[in-house]
Each structure stands twice: as structure tokens, then as C-alpha cells.
Amino acid sequence: MAQARQAGLLALKGQQSSARLDVDCLLAAATGLSRSQILAFGERLLSYVEDEQFSALLDRRQRGEPIAHLLGQRDFIDFTLKVAPCVLIPRPETEHLVEAALEQPADRVLDLGTGSGCIAIALARAWPESTIHAVDYSTEALAIAQQNAQALKVEHISFFTGDWYEPVAQYRYDLIVSNPPYMGLNEPELQQGDVQFEPSLALTSGTDGLSALRQIIAGAAARLNARGRLWVEHGYQQAKAVRDLMAAHDLVNIETRYDLAGQERITGGRAQ
Numbered sequence: 001m002a003q004a005r006q007a008g009l010l011a012l013k014g015q016q017s018s019a020r021l022d023v024d025c026l027l028a029a030a031t032g033l034s035r036s037q038i039l040a041f042g043e044r045l046l047s048y049v050e051d052e053q054f055s056a057l058l059d060r061r062q063r064g065e066p067i068a069h070l071l072g073q074r075d076f077i078d079f080t081l082k083v084a085p086c087v088l089i090p091r092p093e094t095e096h097l098v099e100a101a102l103e104q105p106a107d108r109v110l111d112l113g114t115g116s117g118c119i120a121i122a123l124a125r126a127w128p129e130s131t132i133h134a135v136d137y138s139t140e141a142l143a144i145a146q147q148n149a150q151a152l153k154v155e156h157i158s159f160f161t162g163d164w165y166e167p168v169a170q171y172r173y174d175l176i177v178s179n180p181p182y183m184g185l186n187e188p189e190l191q192q193g194d195v196q197f198e199p200s201l202a203l204t205s206g207t208d209g210l211s212a213l214r215q216i217i218a219g220a221a222a223r224l225n226a227r228g229r230l231w232v233e234h235g236y237q238q239a240k241a242v243r244d245l246m247a248a249h250d251l252v253n254i255e256t257r258y259d260l261a262g263q264e265r266i267t268g269g270r271a272q
């Protein structure tokens with residue numbers, strides 16, 4: 001095991017900043033052992049099949065494929081989600097969005113652009129009595145979200161395919177939450193790291209990245225019950241634009257929260 005680990009580290013060195021963690025995760029996937037067992041059983045040799053599998057995973061990682069795609073899963077808050085190339089890989093920043101949303105209980109909840117279902121499922125696990133609706137334009141993403149909800153035994157989320165508010169036009173909510181696509185079409189980051197392997201529908205929204213946020217914010221007040229709240233995630237340079245949009249669309253008590261890197265990342269407002 002120690003030998004394979006060393007070879008893996010050499011292969012990814014200088015290429016992936018998370019080389020050590022990546023190698024341990026790939027070894028765990030190839031052998032079925034836990035990461036701590038990998039460290040503890042340095043003397044153990046890989047079987048032929050394990051070695052082949054580890055080499056294949058390492059090759060794909062060297063080509064830049066995200067670890068979450070190689071493992072087919074990603075942890076989010078306190079649960080594990082299935083992920084595939086048709087959904088955004090859930091990010092740690094989005095845990096802040098869930099944290100903000102959970103501050104005040106809500107009976108009727110809407111998650112716009114649910115992707116893997118990470119936000120809707122986190123809220124549903126915390127609020128077993130609430131009615132939760134989750135919308136996505138991608139039927140493939142919705143299939144993954146539904147599989148995740150089923151695997152985690154969360155039964156009170158209804159899933160809708162369509163364009164933002166369109167499939168749920170007849171409902172009103174106490175909370176609307178969204179992590180929409182918010183990168184501009186020409187941002188250089190789109191050619192780097194994990195995002196190269198993620199769907200553009202989940203990443204980009206017009207040249208300034210604000211098209212989806214404009215639609216979601218513009219439609220929120222009419223779909224919120226009195227004093228209902230909207231929380232959205234956005235790019236770190238978009239906070240002021242998002243606050244201005246919320247104020248222009250009749251939301252009050254507008255506030256922005258920071259992510260762990262100290263960047264403005266989450267903004268919320270409430271209906272009057």
C-alpha cells in the first residue's frame with residue numbers, strides 16, 4: 001500500500017494541490033478500505049485487480065477529472081450525495097446557504113436549480129414536516145437529485161422540471177433558496193480545475209453571470225408569503241449587484257454573509 005501511495009503521490013505531485021488526499025481517496029476506492037486503514041496497512045500489497053483499478057483512476061485524475069466524478073460521490077454537511085457529470089459538484093460555500101436558510105423554520109420551501117439535490121435534501125432532513133419543492137431545468141440532474149433523496153430516505157421533496165418559477169407558478173413559499181449559475185460566459189476560470197468537467201447550464205448565466213439571479217430575484221416577492229425569505233448564493237464580486245436587485249424588487253432586511261475565504265457569498269432578503 002505504501003508503495004502504491006508513493007507512486008500515486010509522484011504522479012500527481014505539482015499537478016494537484018490536494019495530491020495526498022486524492023491518492024488516499026483513490027486507493028480507498030480501489031481497495032474498498034477506509035482512508036485510515038490505508039495509512040495503517042502500509043505493508044499490505046495491492047492485488048492485481050486493485051492495482052489495475054488504482055492505475056486507471058490515477059490516470060483519469062492526472063487528466064484533471066474531478067475526484068468527485070472518479071468516486072461518484074461527494075460529502076455535503078453530514079451526508080453523502082451521488083454525483084455525476086450532469087450535476088454541479090456540491091461546494092462547501094453552499095453549506096453557508098443552507099446554514100442561513102435554516103435560521104428560521106419554514107413550512108413551504110422552494111429550491112431553485114436543485115442539481116444534486118444537496119440544498120433541498122439538507123433542508124428536508126432538518127425539517128421533516130415541511131413541504132419542499134425542488135426545480136431544475138435538467139431532467140438528468142433531477143434524476144440524480146431524486147436518487148439522492150431516495151437513498152437518504154427523504155420522502156417529502158417534490159421535484160419539478162422547468163425554467164425557474166414556471167413549473168411551480170401556482171404555489172407560494174415561506175422560503176426560496178437558490179444557488180443558481182453565476183459565472184460569466186467568458187470567465188477564464190471555466191477552463192480550469194473541476195469546472196471544465198461540469199455542465200455549463202450549472203455554471204454560466206449571461207455575459208455578467210447575473211441573468212439567473214436577475215430572474216430569481218425579480219420573481220421572488222410575488223411567490224413569497226408575507227415575511228417569507230429569499231436566500232441566494234452568488235459570485236464574490238456580485239454581492240452589491242444582488243443587494244441592489246433585491247432592494248429594487250421589494251425585498252427588505254437585505255444582508256450578505258461571507259464564506260470561509262472571507263468573500264461575500266450569500267445574500268438574503270425578506271418579503272414585506
Ligand SMILES: C[S@@+](CC[C@H](N)C(=O)[O-])C[C@H]1O[C@@H](n2cnc3c(N)ncnc32)[C@H](O)[C@@H]1O
Pocket residue numbers: 087088089090091094112113114115116117118119135136137138141162163164179180181182201202203212
Ligand atoms: C450552480 S448549480 C446548483 C446545483 C445545486 N443546487 C448546488 O448547490 O450544488 C445551478 C443549477 O441550476 C440549474 N438551472 C440552470 N438554469 C435553470 C433554469 N432556467 N431553470 C431551472 N434550473 C436551472 C442547473 O441545471 C443546475 O443544476
